[in-house]
Amino acid sequence: MAAVKRRVFLSTLLGSAAASAAKASDGFPYGSSLVFKAYRSGDMIGHHALRFREDGGQRFVATSVDFDVRILGITVYRFNYRSHEIWSGNAFQSVDAETNDDGTNSIVRAQSGDAGVAVDFGSPPAALNHKTVPAGTLPTTHWNREQVRQSALLNTQSGKLARVQVVSPGRETIKTETGTLAATRYDYTGDLTMSQWFDDRDRWVKSTFQVSEDSTIDYVLQE
Numbered sequence: 001m002a003a004v005k006r007r008v009f010l011s012t013l014l015g016s017a018a019a020s021a022a023k024a025s026d027g028f029p030y031g032s033s034l035v036f037k038a039y040r041s042g043d044m045i046g047h048h049a050l051r052f053r054e055d056g057g058q059r060f061v062a063t064s065v066d067f068d069v070r071i072l073g074i075t076v077y078r079f080n081y082r083s084h085e086i087w088s089g090n091a092f093q094s095v096d097a098e099t100n101d102d103g104t105n106s107i108v109r110a111q112s113g114d115a116g117v118a119v120d121f122g123s124p125p126a127a128l129n130h131k132t133v134p135a136g137t138l139p140t141t142h143w144n145r146e147q148v149r150q151s152a153l154l155n156t157q158s159g160k161l162a163r164v165q166v167v168s169p170g171r172e173t174i175k176t177e178t179g180t181l182a183a184t185r186y187d188y189t190g191d192l193t194m195s196q197w198f199d200d201r202d203r204w205v206k207s208t209f210q211v212s213e214d215s216t217i218d219y220v221l222q223e
Contacts, residue, residue, distance in 0.1 A: 029201040034143065036219040038067060045069050048219060050143055061085040063141060077102050083156055085141060095139045097156040108159045110139065121159025133161050145202045148186045162191035172197065174206045176221040181205055
């Protein structure tokens with residue numbers, strides 16, 4: 001009986017280990033959601049939220065960003081952004097993004113193909129512009145750590161190809177809403193100026209970017 005129990009225990013243990021290994025092997029570090037609070041010069045101005053879903057071998061990523069900047073209780077600036085991405089494993093397939101930048105609307109639609117990434121972009125009701133950027137170009141949707149290894153990214157607000165240089169100053173401890181995390185920092189210069197942090201699970205866990213000489217926006221992860 002003891003031998004049987006040992007075999008059952010070992011079978012269960014090995015099965016659990018195999019399941020964990022299989023889960024880790026897919027390389028995707030996120031659960032179903034990722035949410036940040038956004039702060040401007042210390043004041044909370046909104047949220048940046050992502051939702052992840054897998055279906056039929058494809059990964060779907062929905063992003064929503066809502067900022068409302070107020071001075072003395074009066075809204076002086078609003079920003080709203082929505083995007084929907086489709087990925088096949090680690091291969092980017094498409095993105096459809098809409099931005100309302102304080103009343104100025106823009107659309108970016110991109111589809112990956114053999115000849116490159118076809119991009120339609122512009123501000124309705126005017127006709128959209130069209131161009132093709134190099135195959136393998138990734139969108140500026142922040143969550144994918146692979147973007148720190150790129151020299152150009154598709155800006156999903158403007159449709160422009162953003163040339164970037166990314167360097168890592170090293171490891172830092174960052175604050176979240178519930179504690180702290182060890183993460184690696186990446187600083188962007190060129191057409192994009194910002195800093196991002198990714199933890200040891202390859203999760204995007206913090207961002208900061210300057211919007212004017214005296215104004216900085218910081219993202220704090222909700223955990």
